[in-house]
Every structure is written in C-alpha cells, then in structure tokens.
Amino acid sequence: DGPNSASPTGAGSLPVLEQKDTYTIGFAAQQSDHPWTIALNDSLKQEAEARGHKFVMTDAQGSTAKQVSDVQSLIGQGVDVIVISPREEKPLAEVTLEAKAAGIPVFIVDRKLDESVAVPGEDYVAFIGSDFVAQGRAAGQWMAEQLDGSGKIIELYGTTGSSAADDRHKGFLEAIEGTNIEIVAAQDGDMIRDNGRKLMETLIQQYPDVDGVFAHNDEMMLGAITAMQAAGKKPGQEIVTVSVDGQKEAVQAIIDGTLGATAECNPRFGPKLMDAIEAYGSGQAVDPEQVNNDNFFDATNAPAELANAF
Amino acid sequence: MTQSTVTAPNAQGVSRQRSIRRLEFISRNGIWIALAALIAFNVVASNGFLSWQTLQTNLGQMSTVAICAVGMTFIIAKGGIDLSVGSQMAVAGAVSGAIITSWSGLTSVPVVGLIVVLTAAMLSAAVLGTANGFLVANLRVQPIVATLVVMITGRGLAQLMTSGRLYEITNSQVLNLGRGTILGLPTMAWVMVIVVVLATWMNRKTVFGRQVFAVGGNRIAAGLAGVPVRRVTYTVYMASAALAGLAAVLSVGVNGTVDTANLGLGYEFTVISAVVVGGTSLTGGKPRVLGTIGGVALLQLLSYTLASHNIATEISSLVQAGVILLAVASQLRRKS
Amino acid sequence: MERSERETQSRYAKLKTRERFRDFRTLIQGNSTVFMLSSVLVLLAVFMPRFFNPYNVSTMLGSQDLICIGLMAIGATFVISTGGIDLSLAGVCVASSIVAALLAPYGAWLSLFGAIGFGILIGAINGALVAWGRLPSFIVTLAMLMALRGLSLIMADRGRVPVDRDFGLVVFQNTKLGIVPLVFIVFAAIGIVSWFVYTRTRFGLHVLAVGGDEQASLMMGLRVPLVHFFVFSISGGLSGLAGVFLLAKTTTGNPLEAQGWELTAIAAVILGGTLLTGGKGTITGTLSGVALLALVFQVLNYVNGMGIEINTYLQNVIRGLFVLAVVVVQARAVLGSKKRRT
Amino acid sequence: MDQEPLLHIEGLQKSFSGTTALSDACLTVYPGEVHALMGQNGAGKSTLIKTLTGIYTGDGGKIEFCGQPINFRSPYEAQRGGISTIYQEINLVGLRSVAENVFLGQEPTRFSALNRSRMDKEAKTLLARVGIDVDPRLPLARLSTAAQQMVAIARALSFRSKLVIMDEPTSSLHDREVDTLFEVIDNLRQDGVSVIFTSHKLDELYRICDKVTILRDGRTVRTSPMADISRIELVATMLGKDPRQIEASGQTAFERPKAPKPGVEPLLDVRRVSSGGLCRDAALSLHAGEVVGVAGLLGSGRSELAAAVYGMSAIDSGDMELSGTPYKPRSARDALKKRISLTPEDRKVSGLVGPMSISENITLSILDRISTFGVIRKNREEKIVAEMIDSLGVKSSGPQQPVNELSGGNQQKVLLARSLVLEPKILILDEPTRGVDVGAKAEIQRMISSMVANNRDRGVIMISSEMEEIIEGSNRIMIMRDGETVAFLDASTVTNGQLMLYMASGDTGADVSKTGDIR
Ligand SMILES: Nc1ncnc2c1ncn2[C@@H]1O[C@H](COP(=O)(O)OP(=O)(O)OP(=O)(O)O)[C@@H](O)[C@H]1O
Ligand SMILES: Nc1ncnc2c1ncn2[C@@H]1O[C@H](COP(=O)(O)OP(=O)(O)OP(=O)(O)O)[C@@H](O)[C@H]1O
Ligand SMILES: [Mg+2]
Ligand SMILES: [Mg+2]
Secondary structure, eight states: OOTTOBOTTSGGGOOOOOOOSSOEEEEEESOOSSHHHHHHHHHHHHHHHHTTOEEEEEEOTTOHHHHHHHHHHHHHHTOSEEEEOOSSHHHHHHHHHHHHHTTOOEEEEESOOOTTTOOBTTTBSEEEEOOHHHHHHHHHHHHHHHTTTEEEEEEEEOSTTOHHHHHHHHHHHHHHTTSEEEEEEEEEOTTOHHHHHHHHHHHHHHOTTOOEEEESSHHHHHHHHHHHHHTTOOBTTTBEEEEEEOOHHHHHHHHHTSOOEEEEOOOOOHHHHHHHHHHHHTTOOBOSEEEOOOOEEETTTHHHHGGGOO | OOSOOOOOOOHHHHHHHHHHHHHHHHHHHHHHHHHHHHHHHHHHHSTTOSSHHHHHHHHHHHHHHHHHHHHHHHHHHTTOOOTTHHHHHHHHHHHHHHHHHHTHHHHTSTTHHHHHHHHHHHHHHHHHHHHHHIIIIISOOOHHHHHHHHHHHHHHHHHHHHTTOOEEOOOHHHHHHHHOEETTEEHHHHHHHHHHHHHHHHHHHBHHHHHHHHHHHOHHHHHHTTOOHHHHHHHHHHHHHHHHHHHHHHHHHHHTEEOTTTTTTTHHHHHHHHHHHTTOOTTOOOOOHHHHHHHHHHHHHHHHHHHHTTOOHHHHHHHHHHHHHHHHHHHOOOOO | OOOOHHHHHHHHHHHHHHHHHHHHHHHHHHTHHHHHHHHHHHHHHHHOGGGGOHHHHHHHHTOTTTHHHHHHHHHHHHHHHTTOOOSOHHHHHHHHHHHHHHHGGGOHHHHHHHHHHHHHHHHHHHHHHHHTSOOOHHHHHHHHHHHHHHHHHHHTTTSOEEOOTTOHHHHHHHOEETTEEHHHHHHHHHHHHHHHHHHHSHHHHHHHHHHHOHHHHHHTTOOHHHHHHHHHHHHHHHHHHHHHHHHHHHSEEOTTTTTTHHHHHHHHHHHTTOOTTSSOOOHHHHHHHHHHHHHHHHHHHHHHTTTOOOOHHHHHHHHHHHHHHHHHHHHHHHHHHTOOOO | OOSOOSEEEEEEEEEOSSOEEEEEEEEEEOTTOEEEEEEOTTSSHHHHHHHHTTSSOOSEEEEEETTEEOOOOSHHHHHHTTEEEEOSSOOOOTTSBHHHHHHTTSOOEETTEEOHHHHHHHHHHHHHHTTOOOOTTSBGGGSOHHHHHHHHHHHHHHSOOSEEEEESTTTTOOHHHHHHHHHHHHHHHHTTOEEEEEOSOHHHHHHHOSEEEEEETTEEEEEEEGGGSOHHHHHHHHHTOOGGGSOOOOSSOOOOOOOOOTTOOOSEEEEEEEETTTEEEEEEEEOTTOEEEEEEOTTSSHHHHHHHHTTSSOOOEEEEEETTEEEOOSSHHHHHHTTEEEEOSOIIIIIOOTTSBHHHHHTGGGTTTTEETTEEOHHHHHHHHHHHHHHHTOOSSOTTSBGGGSOHHHHHHHHHHHHHHTOOSEEEEESTTTTOOHHHHHHHHHHHHHHHHHOTTOEEEEEOSOHHHHHHHOSEEEEEETTEEEEEEETTTOOHHHHHHHHHHSSTTSOOOOOOOOO
C-alpha cells in the first residue's frame, strides 16, 4: 500500500466497513432539479440497485444546512456507508467527521471537501469527482484556438456564487490569459435554458459583432443558440460556441454544427463508486483521490460519442 | 360667533391642493412615466435600441409573464393571490410534453395538433386552478396558504410525471408558436395582445368584471347583494390557471424543451410584483389590466436594460428591488 | 305565545350543553396543532421507536428546520398578526449569516450582535416603509428579499465566507447539555419570551388589535405605525439570529443558502393557526407548526431508509398534502364554530 | 361668556380630491357644555371631527384647545391631549374582547404584564355605568351593533378627558339606551367635561344640548343657544331654506299605508322559526300591500329573523311559506331570486362595497337586468342610476364617486337605492333611516310609503328602533323579545308607551325593569 491509499487497516484510523454481500448505502444528494444532478443521482441509484445494495437517498434541495442535517439523519439511521455529493466544501467536511466518529465510512463524489478539515484517505475513504477548473480550462483553450487568440466573447455564467460556475470561470480565465480575448459581457443565467435564451437575445443586440460565446453549461448554451439563430446569426460558424457538460442534446448540436464543442462533465459516478465501496469492504486498497477523466467533445468525436452522452 | 364670514381658502390651502393634484397625476400615471424614462435612457445609452429587433425581443420575452399576470390581476382584484402559477406552468408543460411525445402522430397534424396540445395544457393547469378554487371557496382556506400548498404539490407532481428529466420538443407547431413571427412580431406577442384585449374588455364591459371588483371590494356585502361569490372565485382561479397553461406552451415552444424543474420557476413573484406595480391593490378591488401590462413592460425593460449594460446580478437585483418599490410607492393614492 | 316555565328551562339547559360542547371544541381548535404534534409524536414512538435514538433526537433539536425556521416563524407570527407578511425572512437570515461570518475575525460577540443588529436594521427599514411609507408589506418585503440576495452576494464577494470551526458561535451548535444542543436552549428561551410578549403585554395586544382592524385601531388612538415598525424589527432581529445559527451550523456564509425558507416559515405560522389576515394567532401554535414540519422532513428521510422509497418529488407532494390536510382541518373547525352569515 | 373657551376652531378647511368637505368651519365649545353639531348629510360634521382629532390633516384654519393652538397629527395625540372620540362608524376591533376594546391604548399592567383580571373587572363596571351587562371576555363581534355602540361609549368614558366627542352615537340605539347615554352625558357635564354631540334626531338635541352649531356645505352658518332657536328655524338653517317653507307636520313623513284586503293569503308566512340561537320561535306574516313594523329591544333578535328570511343564516327549526309555497332559502341569492331584498343594518361590513362607485353599488343586484349576454349596457345602467340618485337626493361629486368617500347618510341612501331598483316583492329594511338627516329621512319614508301604495302586490318588513317610525309607518307591528314573537299590534291604535311595555315585558302592565339581555 502506498502512503496515499486507504485501507481498513491503514493510516488515519478510517472506520471499518464490514464485508457483506449487500450494503445499505446512504446517499446525501445536493439537489435533483437539474439534468446534470439528476443524471448523477440516477447513476448512483441504478448502479447500487443493479448490484443488489440497498440505496437510501436524501435530497438537500439546494440547501447546505439541510444537507448537513440529511447526513446526520443518515448517521442516525445507521446506514453502512455514506456517500455525499457535497454542496459546499467546508460544512460537509465537518459532518463527515461526525460520520467518522460514528464509525461509518464516507465517500465523496463530484466536489471536493475542505482539506484543512477532512482529508481523503484519513477522514473519509475516497473522493471521486470531476474537476470544474479543468473543464473551464479546456473550454477556454478550445475557444482561444478557434479565435486565434483574439476576439470579443460573451460568457453565460452559471449561478453566481456556486462553485461549479466559479471554478469553470476560473479555469476559462486561466486558459485565455495572455491572449487578446476579451469577455465583453458576463451575465448570470442560473444554468437554466430559458435564461440563457433571454440573456442572449438581449446581449446579441448590444454586441452584434461578438465572436464567441462560452456558457457554463449546455442548457444555457442550447437556449443561447436559439436566440442567436432568431437574431439571424449562425452559431457555430459566425460565432464560436463552447460549453460544459456534454449532454446528449449538446452533442447532437455539435453534429448539427450549431455548437462548437463542449467539455464533458460526466455525471456517471455509479460504477466507479460502487467498485470503490465494494473494494473497501473487502479490505482492498482504494485510491483516495479519483478524478474522472472527462472527455472533450467537438466535431471530430461527437458522432462517435453521441450514444454515450447522458 | 353667531354669524360667520365667508373667507376664501388661504394661500396655504391652495398650494396644498395643487401639490395634491400633482401627486395624483403621478400616481395615476406612475408606471407610464417610469417606462418612458427608461426608454429615453435606452435610446441614449443602448446600442441600436431604436430597432425593430428591440421591440421583438422585449415583446417576446414579456409575453409569458404578461399572460400569467393578466390572470393574476383578476385573482388579486378578487381579494386572493396565487402562488402556484409557476407550478401550474410546470404541470401544463409536463402534460403537453407527454402528449407531444406519446401522440406524435396526432400532435403533428397542423392546427389540430396545436389545438390538442393547447387544450391539454390549459386543462391540466386549470385542474390545479380548480383545486385552488375549491380550497379557497369551499374549504375557506386562506388564498396564500391554499396556493402555497398547490405550488409545492404541483411542482412535485410535474417532476414526478417526467421523473425530473428533460423532454426535448421537436413538434414544429409548438416550436413555431414559440419562435415564429407574424407581421414581424413574435407570435407569442400576438397571443399576449389577444389575451390583454379580451381581458380589458371583460374587465370594463362585462358583468364578470363587475363581480370580481365587488367580491374584492367587500366579499360579505357582495354575497348579500347576490353576487355569486363562489362562482367568481372558481372562475378567476381557473381562468388564471388556464392562462398559465397557455404561457407554458409558449415557453416550451420557444425553448424547445420541457424542464419541469425550471419551467415557470419563480414566476409567482415576478407576476405578483407586476400586478401590484400596475396598480391593482393587494387587498382587492378594481382590476387594472392595462396597469399590469405596464408593470410587466417596466420590469421587462428594466431587466433588458440591466443585462444589455452587463450589470452584475447582485447589482441588478438591488436596482430591480428599488424600482419595484418606487413604482408601487408612486401608485399609492394618499389616503388623506 | 305562552310557554311553560319547564319547557323554557329545558331549552336553556340544552343550549347550555351545546355551549359547553362548543367550549371543548374551541379548546381543541385553539390548540389543534399542539394536539396534532403530540399525536404524531406518539404514533412515531409506537411505530418507529428507533426514530427516537439519542443521536437522532439531538440532531433534530439542533436542526435548521427547527431552529432557523423556528426563529423566523416567531418573527413572522408577529408580522402576520398585524395583517402584514414578511417575505424577506430568509434573505435577512442569509445576509446576517454573512455579516456574522465577516465579523468573525473580530470576535464572537461582535459577530453575534453585528448580525442581529443587521437583521434589526433591515427589519426596521421594512417596518418604516410599511408604517410611514404606507406600502403593502408583501411588496416591500419581496423587494427586500431581492435586494438582500444581491447584497449578500456583494458582501460575500460573489463567493463564500468560511469561519473557523472553533469560532465562538460554532460552539453554540456543538455544545450540548446531555443530548440537548445549546442552540435549542436559546431557541426555547426566545420562544418563551416571545410567548410572554405576544400574550401578556400591551404590545402583544396592540399587535393583535392592529391586525384585527387597522383603521379602528388608529381611530382608537393606537400608534399603528409604531406597531408595524416594531413587528418588522422583531422579525428582522429574529431572522438575524437565525442567520447566526445558520452560520454556526454550516460554518460558511453562503449567499445561495436558505432559498424559499420564508415560505416554510410562513407555512408553519399558518399551521399554527395564526390568521393570515391578522388579529388572531398564537406563539405555541407557531412553535408546534414548526416542530410538525421539521418532523415531517425528518420522518420522510427516515421512512426512505426503511425500504419504502419516496423520491424527492413525491416527498414534495406529500409535504404539500400534509400541510393541506392540517390547514383544511383547521379551516373546517373554524367554519364549524361560526357557521353564521355568508 | 366670560369663561375661556375649551375649544375654538376658526376657518377650518379640508378638501378631498374633487370635493370640498369643509370650507369655513367654526366651532367654539366652553367647559362643561354639551354642544350640538348639526347639519345635513354631507355637511361636514364627521370631517370636522376627524380633522380636529388628527385623522385628516386640515388644509387651513386654526384650532385652539385649552387656550393653546394645537394641531393633532393622530388620534393618539388627540387622546393624549384630552379629547376622546366616538366616531360615526363604530371603530372597534371585532376579534378582540370587549374589555380589551374598552381599554385598548391604556391597558392596566402589573410588572409590565397585562393585568387582565383588573381589566375585565373595570370594564364590567364601566359597562354597567352605560347600562349593559355582558361578559367582558367575549369577542366584541358577538355583540349587536347597539351593544357595540355602548362599548364605544364606555371606552370614551374610560379616558378622563376634557372633551368627549360623539358622532351620531344614538343612530343605532334604542330609547332606553339613549336615556342611559343622556344620564351619562349629564354626569359628564356636571364634572365639567364638555361634549360635542351630533345627531339627526331633533328631540335628542333639545333634550340634552346647551348650544348648537349648524354646518351647511362645510361652513358654519349659525351658532346659538339651544333654547334660542326653534325647531323650524333649526331645520331651515340647516337646509338653507326659508323657515316658512318648512311647514310643521307630523314626526315622520310616512303616510300610513292603506290596510290590505283582508282574508288574502299572506305574501310571507314565518312559522315558529328558530335560527342561530338568538331568534327562537319567531312568527311573522306579511300581506301584500302592507308594511309590518318589527319592534324590539336591543338584541331581541330582529336582525336575526331578517337574516333567516333572507337566507343569510340557517334555520334550525320552523318553516316559512312564500305565497303559499314552502320557502327554504339557502343563500341570499336564493332569496333574491324569489324577489326578496334586504338592506342590512351594518352598511359598512355587510351593506356596501366601499371602493365601488355609487353607480356600481346601486346596480350590483340587478346586473342581469342591465346586461345582455353578460355585457353591461352602460346607457341602461346610467339611466337607472340617475333616476335613483335624483329621487333619493344623494349628495356626491358624481355617480362615479366611490361610496366610501360619501358621508354616512348618503351611504345609507345608496344602500337603500340598491334594494329599491330591484323592485322586490318583499323588502326587508333593517334600520332604514339610520344616520339620515331629517330632510332625507322624510324622503326615504315617503318612498317606502309610496312604494307600497303604488304597488299593492308588494310588502315591506321594517325593523326600526324609532318608535315614531314604527308607529306612523306601518300597518301592523310585530314585537319581539328575547328572540320570540310576543305580540302583534295594530299600528293605528297603539301608543308609544304601550309599545314600550310590550317590548320590555311581553304583556301590558308588567314592570319594565327587566333589562334586555344583550348577549
Ligand atoms: N375620504 C373622503 N374622500 C372624499 N370625500 C370625502 C371623504 N370623506 C368625506 N368626504 C366628503 O366630504 C363631505 C362631508 O362628509 P362628512 O362625512 O363630514 O358629512 P357628515 O356631515 O358627517 O354627514 P352625515 O350626517 O351623513 O354623517 C361629503 O360630501 C363627503 O362626500
Ligand atoms: N355576527 C354576529 N355573530 C354572532 N352574534 C351576533 C352577530 N350579530 C349579532 N349577534 C348577536 O345576536 C343578537 C341579536 O342580534 P340582532 O341583531 O338580531 O338583534 P336586534 O333585535 O336586531 O337588535 P339590534 O337593535 O341590536 O340590532 C345580538 O345581541 C348579538 O349578540
Ligand atoms: Mg357623519
Ligand atoms: Mg338589528
């Protein structure tokens, strides 16, 4: 075992998961009102049930405080394993320690916890997730390439203050730093298609000569594409378009030529997570930090990947 | 003091009168003045504001809100309130989405298909409206509570129906309804105009409009004077819900998707703000349909202006809050 | 037209029993939520005894559904009793939690009072606009909610404001007397004080009078604007405190937290039997309403774990129907008690 | 007078958008004086009072109280300054208890907590002083209008003020309560407290007032000691007419309707009806072409009976027949369909739709008649409304004025107009002339008489607490006591005293000491 792997007998005195054929897995979801999170929740549920585990899900409905309570409720119920898709890094780290104290091993999916409070491999078994910054960076690099390093672009921001949006923004900025690409407008579309459309309808009028659009998720981009088309522009050709997520409709849009590319953010954590839980239960080593190798879809691979998109 | 002398009102009184009259003018035309000011600002400060496209964009964007707001005007005038508009839209969206996908043969027939979809959407929303009416009129639950319950339950039902997933809508008629134009203006805007004209007419000329006002003005007295209070209550809630259903189809059309989690989300507050800004009293009374449209237009143009000038959300929400307050304040007729 | 004395007397006796029966009914009506809460607790104890394990009880007593919503609901009870409504509760709560987080480096006390003071300030602005600006409270507080969301983002610099885990206020959440968290004790104390103010003081009476008939109260020489001003300030202050406890729970000030909580708080107030039109209400009812809603949340989570799958959409439907059931029972009861004059 | 005046108002002005309510009002009140404020409906009496006590802000003029110039900005300040007021429309909080209503604003406390037991006890004593005996813990809304009025009076007494203002306190009171009230006023006078008193009943003014100030169209036209002005002069000044035009006639303007043809089936037959616990075994028959007066003490269940006939409250036992067919209304709409109409006694809560215009209020019950396929015919509506406004003499800035801006008496006329345009078969009038000035009262009474005289197929049930109105205006009088019908009398032979005895004790000759159970 390397110093970075966790095992029931390893360092950090992680709680032990008794080996059983089926586990009761408690999952504290952060919300289920968005295609991406729904895909994530479904993936976990389907995979767990396919393998015969009992799956208990709570839904924080977008509230960190509720998610903390939800985890506490799962602790109170005495589930075997707790899986958290944390809404926020710090509060959920605190409650993870509570689970640890109660002797329940925890797995974290999607977003990281605050490492100054809870450390993977010591306080919880493993983090399996995606890297929002990397997604933003990938989108930025692609945009920079397409625009040859200069141009005016519009950014359709995710929910202001949410980590997915902030990280993608950060990654994107990193990627276009040093180029002549200028973000002329960044408006909050709350990751909703209708808002993406309305914002684009408005912005395209104020900035008719815009060169590119970067949306923090596919939904907003799909709305924006309608708006650009309605304004008589050709998104994907006249205007470079790139977004994040890789949902089926977006991949189809790449094939149709209206969307340039989308940085995948795969919500299908189920198989990887279940493998990890089962491995941990059987006493094997588990890699405490597993980041998804997210794909990047553009015209070259879209037709092939369409079937795999969520 | 047996005989009094007749004195002319003194100067102080006269100037008071004049200032009262000026205040009244502003209060009666507050939104229109604000709207004009906002347009003037945009003409100066926004790129290509005086264009056909601006009109198209704004009319299109305000139409779904306006259609819901017309229904809400009558509800509020009746002395009620409806927090469940957004959920009604979600349910209507879910139902129409289901019908479009499962009966694609029927729904792609020109005209007939559209009628089927619209009817289904409006009826399914009206079911929730009926629930509101029943709770308020028969069970005497207070409107805020009744519609709050329907709001929570309704969205839950809509999401249950779609299991939370998105429906992609490819039905060309529905898409056309949302995205098409007639005589250069969005079809949605025409739908809005028809709804507004009808509602204004009903409000001014029909017995129904009178009855809504009476119930909103004094429910007890209206009932004793023979106004069918219960029927009026049902009618306003059902009609408003049906309009929400119509708005839902428009929204589905323009976005090409049914997203039950977000369809109509938060509409209730936008719509209520518009109605109140438009001068209909929250305690009930006279429905002011045109005022409502003014209110919707003001809020729409405001968010258009803020977005096109790339104002950050946090600042935008401060500005919007301020404008709503100012607009309502200017509407208020002084009581003494 | 003469009737025998006996007949008259038996008629009066009949009327008397009816009256007495009505008194009993009034008692239940007045406390229907308390009764309902007790019966739910008893049912749970019988059918899900494990639900009452110490850990679960302890976390429930400290949960935001009870404490934060509870504090807001108490404030809302005052406002609603005057015939107003406060939609800015959750906005104040979130903004105050950020204020508290920002003030954390300067010490726990400053942070605590800063946040409460901020809440009172916002409440006072609401109150002033309603009282002297004569604006409808629905719209004032709705606009305030919007403004506060913006303000929170600005104060948090569009991000989040974390605090140390050993920060004084967090200790609030983590300290327990036996299985009772300190926050619950504070909350209970505030509940008792509020109950006293609401039912036993002149101010409480004036609140109810203004809600019963604002015009009449004005003509009777009550300082109606001041009453409006104070109820909103109270509501703001309590929501500010809710913000402090929210911060204690999440250790992070987050502008996106607590969305829609104002409606939950208001629903709890109504469940408690307070008339939305004002003039009638109880604090005990509100507290039972809060507890009832918090229990329903917890039970739904718990039932989920017992093999009965209730997905979150269905949970919402059930929550809605539950509130509906309670409200309808109450409305029926009220109707029954005064089936006079339509 | 060598005394300093307590209150001195000069040149007070107040206008609302569109109407001038006060243009030059003057009023001087000396300590220990009962001062009548007189004027037609809409003359500006209530506006004067409201401007004085800070509900309205005046546009000009000067007010001195106790020798100091004052400008109260709210009733709170006026109350603190020593003026307590009973406004025209009863302004109490229905949901709160009687005791709370009496003490609201000056509640007794102990260790900063409300002292409820003391409050209830003191309220009970105060109420006893104005002659009513109720449980002070009852919600106020459970009391009848008259009892509520007495609570308002008790409240005004609880403030030890220098000036008590009473705006038409007697309009909903019965003679006995009026007597009690006058005793109370007398005591106040003896204690050196001044009283401003408005009423449309001349008898009362002459009985109790020392002085009178007459307002016309918002301006003070005369102030005089009560003893120096004759009735005719008073009315003439008030109406702005020549005294010679006002001929002295009977107390009311009723022409007693001709007796209906005997032996015909009654239009309405109410048999042993009980309803709401307050109307027990009431019986009533009404024939076409007849006016039946209903007399009774405060809370005797008259309004309750009317509510039962009008379908407002459920009937517990007994039955009713309408022209020989069983009649069981379940709502006011049912009654209206049978062409039965009611003008309720409480015009603010159950009568008018405040924000609606005069015109809209008048046509509210006949919307189907003025519309085709649900569309309102404006011209038809205007015609009907214009006729009605004209014949009742409603004073307003136009038919589009909201009724809540009208003076009390004019509101009453609008309410009556709504019933009259319906042309009902049976018209139930609950206190039809409450708060109406002498001129208008006569018009209303004339209209009631002529309605029955001209349409011999109709009948009127008139509930009234004014003896003269009942005696002169009806054919027969039905007397209610404690919810029961105790007697039917022929109005042409009965006397005031007889009626009083029946109402109080049920049979002539018994003592009248029993107080009406006002619960
Ligand atoms: N709030 C208001 N808005 C507009 N006009 C009003 C308002 N209040 C009163 N008025 C008008 O002022 C005039 C005086 O009314 P006021 O109520 O003072 O009469 P009043 O002498 O008390 O009559 P009454 O004997 O009928 O009570 C009336 O013409 C009335 O229409
Ligand atoms: N809305 C109400 N709710 C409950 N009780 C009421 C209501 N209105 C009246 N009452 C009660 O009914 C009793 C009988 O009232 P009613 O109005 O029928 O008497 P009345 O003979 O018309 O006397 P009044 O001269 O007071 O109008 C009143 O004393 C009052 O206590
Ligand atoms: Mg008056
Ligand atoms: Mg009566």
